[in-house]
Structure formats: C-alpha cells, structure tokens
Amino acid sequence: MSSVYPVTGIKAGVTDTTVPLRLEVDTWYPGQTAEHLIQNNLFIWALRFLQERDPDHKLSFFQIAGIHGMPYQPWDEDTDAITANEGYCTHDSLLFPSWHRPYMLLYEQVLYEIMVKQVIPQLPADKQQEWKDAAATWRLPYWDWAQKKTREGQDKTLYDVPLITKQPRIGVVDLKDGVTVFYIDNPMYKFTMPDEERMGCFGINDIQDTDSKNNIMTIPFSKAQATSRWATYEPESDTVSTQWTEGTVRNSLITSTLNEHPWYGRDIDNVPLAEMVYRLYVHDYISSYTQFATTKFRTSPDYDAGSPAAYLNLEYIHNNIHNWTGGFDKYIGHMAEPAVAAYDPIFWMHHANVDRQFALWQGISLLDPTKNWFESRNEQLEDDGNWYIKTGDVDTPSTPLAPFHKDTQGNYYTSDDVRDIHKLGYAYPELQPWLDKYKDAHGNFDASLYVADVKAMIKALYSPGEIGAPTEISSIPRSLVGALGQPDFNKDVIINVTYNRFALKGIPYTIYFFLGTPFSPPSYSDPLHTHPQHVGFIYTFSNPIHRNRAAPGCGNCRRKALTDTKSRAQVPITGALIARHPATHNGNLPHGIHELPSLEVDAVAEYLQKHLHWSVRSVSFDFFVYFPSLLGLASFVQRPLALLPLF
Structure with a gap:
C-alpha cells in the first residue's frame, strides 16, 4: 500500500x-479570553486555507468532506481494492457513532496542522509562541443544538445556529502584524469551491429520480459552486439561478425551525430538542448500546427489543438536525442530503456534538460496561x-472503520480503538x-x-423540569404535571x-x-411543521440509491432498498395530549x-x-394517511406505546 495518512489526533496540549476540551462553540466564539481570541483567529484562518486547497489534494476540505458521500471515490486507499459506486456509508448502522469519531478526529487534526504549519509562520516572530500555545489547547468546538442560547435583543432564550456561522463576512487578525482586524468571507457561513x-467538475452529481407523478425530479448539486442552507427548491437543472450556484444561506429559517416544533404543544413549556436528547439518558429508557446507537430495526426472533421506549436513538x-439545518418542504440545502452534507x-460542529452525546452516554454507563x-x-x-465491510458481515468492536488509518502501516481504526475519547487527545466539559x-x-x-456528577450536569442542561431526585433522570416534565394539577401523574x-x-x-x-381533524396537507400552504395539529416528525436522512437516472449511488443504500431494510424512531406526545386536557388548554x-x-388509558x-x-x-x-387504529397500548401506565409500522 502506498503511503497513508495516519489519524492520530492532536498530541499537543x-x-x-x-487532555484539552472541545468547547460549546458559543462559549468559545467570540472569545472572552486572550487564548480563545487567538484560537478564534487560528480556526478561521485554518478553515479558510483548508477550503482553498485544490479539490484533488487528499487533505483538502473537498476531499475530506467527500468521504461522507459523493463523489463516492476512495480516500487514502488502494484503489485496486475498491468496488466502484459503493462508498463508506455507515448510516442506519451499528457503527454510526464510532465511525464518525475518527472522521471528526481527522478534520480536527488537519485544521491543527494548518494552524501550526501555515497560519502561525506568517505571524511576526514575537507573536508566534503565544499562538502556538493557544493552538496546542485548541480542539474542534461543538454546536449543542439542544441547549437554548441567550441572544442580543431577545427576551427569551432560544435554540439557534452558532454565532460564528451567522454572517457572510467575519473579522480576523491580519497575519502580517498580528494586530490589525479586517474582514474576510466567513468560511463557516458556507463553503465555496x-x-x-x-462541484460537478469533481464528481458531485445531481440527485435525480421520479416523483409520485413519474416526473423527473432533479436536485442540481452538480451546478453548485457553494453550499446552501434553506435554498428555494429549483426542479429544472438547466435553469438554475445564481442564488443556488453561489449558495443561499438562510440561517434565520434554521432558528425558526429549531424553535417551532411544538412537541409539547404551543402553550406549554416548549422544549422539544432538550427533551429528546434528555430521554437518551433516562434511567432504563434505553437498555443497550445497539438501541442507543442506530435507527436500524432488528427483527431476529432471539432479540429482545427491551422497553417500548427503546425506539428512540441518537x-x-x-x-432531524440535518433536516432542520439543510431545509425541507419547498427548500433544500446540503445538510439535508447525506451524500453532500459534509460540504456544509x-x-x-453538528457531528462534534453527536460525538459528545455518544461520549456522555458512555460516561453515564461507565459502571455497566456490558451496556x-x-x-x-x-x-x-x-x-x-x-x-471494506462485506454484505452480511457482523459488525463487532473490531470491525475496521475504513478509510481511517491509525498508523503509517495502513492499519484501520476499530470501534475498540476509539472507545475512549481521552486516549484520542480530547474531552468535553462534562467528561473530565x-x-x-x-x-x-x-x-x-x-x-x-x-x-453521578455527569448525570447531574446532563440534568442541568437538558431537563424539562421533571419529577425525581436531583441525581435521578426521568422523563415526565414537571411543568406539564404542574399545569395538569395531578402531582402523581406518571404516564x-x-x-x-x-x-x-x-x-x-x-x-x-x-x-x-x-x-386533530384530518386535513389535506396540500391545502396548507405553510411548512407542515407549523400546523397547529403537528406533534412531531421523523426525517429519514437517506441517500438516493441512484445519483441520477444513469449512475448508481451509495451501494449500502441500494442493498438496503432491495432487502426492504427497516429503521426505527420515536415521537413522544405526552405533552401534546396534556395540552388538550381541560385543566391546561x-x-x-x-x-x-x-x-x-x-388521561386514563381507555x-x-x-x-x-x-x-x-x-x-x-x-x-x-406528498402522501397523507388518516390512521384509524393503533397497536400496543397495553403498557400505557408506565410508558404506553402507539406502534405505527409505515410502508
């Protein structure tokens, strides 16, 4: 095998x-300390230089992002061993959390190397050591989308995109003197080729298929010169506007969407994201790693699915975060499509938080290694x-996480290798x-x-005000119970x-x-998630099995389609039901x-x-169904289940 790039993590610091900490991005930018201010500049400059690298460069932003999907080309691999049109897809897979961990490590490491080798040498000599020291303790920040933020001019806290992503231009220190501030195109706002x-010049194809009326549907990703968030969908690829080719970013629509999902009802403590994350950590809510890690639905007769609650997973x-960030209904964006999501x-920072949630779950399960x-x-x-994984092979902790090599000999990382984040050179604020x-x-x-302390910190961050002792994690919101006037309510x-x-x-x-009363979705002109009856949704985040009508796409996805593979998810509706009770509405x-x-069972x-x-x-x-019957309500007293097998 030719020379490979070893992903070792950052050893400095x-x-x-x-080990240094990955910090929540809004606590880190804009910097409130001298060290963070320097790190802000190091990161912005390094990301700019990374994005400017030739797309054919193995360590370019384009190539690293492409590992996640299109152009479905090998990365740091022996091409003779590669099957065409396959890819590295690990979604709807037991390896979903562990595969993305070395992926984040690769990105973090490359940015650090640019800081040290390309950014800092351009500074005056008397400033270089201070910047090297700051680089040594820098780690990739995470975007905690489940934590409400304080924003200037807002009376209430709200879910929001990171401040560093909001503006098309951003201030940085001039590297010539290390002092003067001027503005450049913000590399966190969008990626421009x-x-x-x-992008089509380097293997990014349009996504094309037929719609419900057998019309050809085209999402013109090949025409994009930059990434978009919540761009207006343009079905005709030969008349693509400059708004699409140059990239449209509507961060305000992301913020609105994050805050408008009324999973608790509009007039009661509305904390949908925090609640969904919080439920991941509820005692005995999820009883195994497999249930926590993946949407993949297991049907083997010897498998105990555990609690009905176990349909929830990371x-x-x-x-859903991909969907809310990229755009849906009449809008599209790179984040909403797995094949191109990593280009945004x-x-x-989204996946750094996914990794953090994974690490938090490992932390609270430390005393139960079998779980x-x-x-x-x-x-x-x-x-x-x-x-590099054959169809039908069983995923184990020693399954290779290709294409990520842990050494120059070409050995792949495995899940066991990445189990302990501290050995990889980083941690999170809750995990020290x-x-x-x-x-x-x-x-x-x-x-x-x-x-016990990790649980307490999770509770402080995400608890919807539930019943229980301070060190216990449970899922019944105190605010809902208070409104109901039934302090012993536990359904x-x-x-x-x-x-x-x-x-x-x-x-x-x-x-x-x-x-509510069934209605026809086409008759509702606004996005469906804003409808008063809406109580929750599930986004598939799936890859088209064809990149276009002539070219195959993700091989993993084609096989899942042929075998009718099922996935699983969960929508809690306790809050929505309480909001309809006479004591609250x-x-x-x-x-x-x-x-x-x-609120009795019957x-x-x-x-x-x-x-x-x-x-x-x-x-x-559009496909609308009025579902007249439900299954599995017998276990209502503890955690009732309405089971809807779709398709």
Whole structure:
C-alpha cells in the first residue's frame, strides 16, 4: 500500500492526566479570553486555507468532506481494492457513532496542522509562541443544538445556529502584524469551491429520480459552486439561478425551525430538542448500546427489543438536525442530503456534538460496561456492506472503520480503538475524570462520583423540569404535571415508528404526525411543521440509491432498498395530549384540535384512534394517511406505546 495518512489526533496540549476540551462553540466564539481570541483567529484562518486547497489534494476540505458521500471515490486507499459506486456509508448502522469519531478526529487534526504549519509562520516572530500555545489547547468546538442560547435583543432564550456561522463576512487578525482586524468571507457561513468551480467538475452529481407523478425530479448539486442552507427548491437543472450556484444561506429559517416544533404543544413549556436528547439518558429508557446507537430495526426472533421506549436513538435525533439545518418542504440545502452534507461547514460542529452525546452516554454507563458497548453477539448486527465491510458481515468492536488509518502501516481504526475519547487527545466539559472532585479519600478515581456528577450536569442542561431526585433522570416534565394539577401523574405516551428508509428509492422524506381533524396537507400552504395539529416528525436522512437516472449511488443504500431494510424512531406526545386536557388548554384550542376529556388509558386510546394521523413529504412527494387504529397500548401506565409500522 502506498503511503497513508495516519489519524492520530492532536498530541499537543496532552499531559499525563489531562487532555484539552472541545468547547460549546458559543462559549468559545467570540472569545472572552486572550487564548480563545487567538484560537478564534487560528480556526478561521485554518478553515479558510483548508477550503482553498485544490479539490484533488487528499487533505483538502473537498476531499475530506467527500468521504461522507459523493463523489463516492476512495480516500487514502488502494484503489485496486475498491468496488466502484459503493462508498463508506455507515448510516442506519451499528457503527454510526464510532465511525464518525475518527472522521471528526481527522478534520480536527488537519485544521491543527494548518494552524501550526501555515497560519502561525506568517505571524511576526514575537507573536508566534503565544499562538502556538493557544493552538496546542485548541480542539474542534461543538454546536449543542439542544441547549437554548441567550441572544442580543431577545427576551427569551432560544435554540439557534452558532454565532460564528451567522454572517457572510467575519473579522480576523491580519497575519502580517498580528494586530490589525479586517474582514474576510466567513468560511463557516458556507463553503465555496476554489476558483468558483462547479462541484460537478469533481464528481458531485445531481440527485435525480421520479416523483409520485413519474416526473423527473432533479436536485442540481452538480451546478453548485457553494453550499446552501434553506435554498428555494429549483426542479429544472438547466435553469438554475445564481442564488443556488453561489449558495443561499438562510440561517434565520434554521432558528425558526429549531424553535417551532411544538412537541409539547404551543402553550406549554416548549422544549422539544432538550427533551429528546434528555430521554437518551433516562434511567432504563434505553437498555443497550445497539438501541442507543442506530435507527436500524432488528427483527431476529432471539432479540429482545427491551422497553417500548427503546425506539428512540441518537441517530434519529441527528437525522432531524440535518433536516432542520439543510431545509425541507419547498427548500433544500446540503445538510439535508447525506451524500453532500459534509460540504456544509456547520456539519462538523453538528457531528462534534453527536460525538459528545455518544461520549456522555458512555460516561453515564461507565459502571455497566456490558451496556455501553457491543461485545455481546446479541448486540451485534449484520452490515449491509460498504467498500471494506462485506454484505452480511457482523459488525463487532473490531470491525475496521475504513478509510481511517491509525498508523503509517495502513492499519484501520476499530470501534475498540476509539472507545475512549481521552486516549484520542480530547474531552468535553462534562467528561473530565481527572478532576479532584472525583477522587475518594485515598486520592483514587471514584467512578460512582463521576457518573453521578455527569448525570447531574446532563440534568442541568437538558431537563424539562421533571419529577425525581436531583441525581435521578426521568422523563415526565414537571411543568406539564404542574399545569395538569395531578402531582402523581406518571404516564408517558409515545409513537414508535418502524419505517422503510428507502421507500422512495432513497430520496429523503419526512413523516409528520398530527393530532386533530384530518386535513389535506396540500391545502396548507405553510411548512407542515407549523400546523397547529403537528406533534412531531421523523426525517429519514437517506441517500438516493441512484445519483441520477444513469449512475448508481451509495451501494449500502441500494442493498438496503432491495432487502426492504427497516429503521426505527420515536415521537413522544405526552405533552401534546396534556395540552388538550381541560385543566391546561383554558378553552383556547385551535380549530381542528379536540379536547381530551381524560388521561386514563381507555380515553387516550380512543382519542388517538380518532385523531392521530400522519403525512409523508419529500421535496416533490406528498402522501397523507388518516390512521384509524393503533397497536400496543397495553403498557400505557408506565410508558404506553402507539406502534405505527409505515410502508
């Protein structure tokens, strides 16, 4: 094998007992300390230089982003061993969290190398050491989309995109003197191809298929010179506007979407993102790594699916963030399409947070190692295959995570290799086991103290105000119970969904759920998630099985489509039901929404049978269903289940 690039992580800043932290991006930018201000400049300059590299350069932004999907070309690999038109896809896979970990490590490492080798040498000699010291403690920031932010001019906190992504121009220090500030195009706002080439010149194809009326549908990614967020969908590829080719960024629509999903109802404490993340950590809510890690639905007869709550998983939450950031309904953007998502610079801070959620779950499961990993054969799943995993092979902790090499000999990382983030040279603010507060009377690390504190920090960040002791994690929101006037209320209603991810030939689609009088979605001109009856949605984040009508796309995805592979997700609707109870709505229910007279099991079952309906929508496809019957309500008292197998 020719020379490979070893992904080792950043070694600078690491001591015998500590590692630098990846910080929440809005606590880091704009910098409030001298070190952070320098790191802000290092990062912006390094990212700019990375994006300017020739797309044929192995360590260019274009090539690294392309590992995630198109152009479906090998990266740092022996091309003789590669099957054409396959790719490295690990979505809807047990390896989803662990594969993305060395991917983030690669991106972080390349940026650091640019800081040290390309940015700092341009500074005056008397400033270089201070900047080297700041670079040594820099790690890739994460975007915590589940934490509400304080914004200037806003009375309330809100979910929002990072400040560093908001403006098309951004201030940086002139490297010639290390002092003067001037403005450049913001590399976090969008990625623009070097020399404004079209992405199609380097293998990024249009995504093309037929819609529900057999018309050819084209998303013209090949024509883009820059990335977009919430661009208006343009179906005709030969009349693409400059707004699309040059990249349209509507960050305000992302902010609106993050805050408008009324999973608790509009008039009650509306904390949808925090609640969904919080449920990942609820005691016994998810009982195994497999349930936590992936949307993939397992149907083998010897497998115990565990609690009905286990349909919730990290990958599903991650999918929705991609959708909300890229755009949906009449809008499109790179983040919403797996094949091109990594070209949007916000992708990397999003996935740094996905990695953090993975690490937090590992942290609270530290005392139960059988739960937080997948050594057991009962926890392992067959893979649908990619370039280096054969179709039908069982994913284990030693499965290679291609194309990421851990050394110059060409050995691949495995999940076992990336299990401990501290060994990779970074940590997160909640995960610092070296702190004195975690030592027992003899000065030794006390895992029980550590786990309890991690749980407390998760609770402080994401808790919707639930019932329970301060160190317990449960899922019944205190604000809802208070409004209801029933302090002993302990019921939780969820919709568990099994769906065919490739029902539309891999074109991503959204499943919307409503509680109210059925209506025709085409009659509602605004985005469906703003409809008063809307109680939640699921986004597939799937890859089209064809890049266009002539060229195959993701091989993993084609096989999933042929085998009718199912995925799973969950929408909690307890809050929506309580909002319809007479004790909470005060007679102000919108048109088409009906009062729920009682929260007893039979009353809720009857209400759902009458009023729960759902709709499927992609860019050019609508499918509306009134669902008149539900399954599995018997376990209502603890965590009732409405199970809707779709497609």
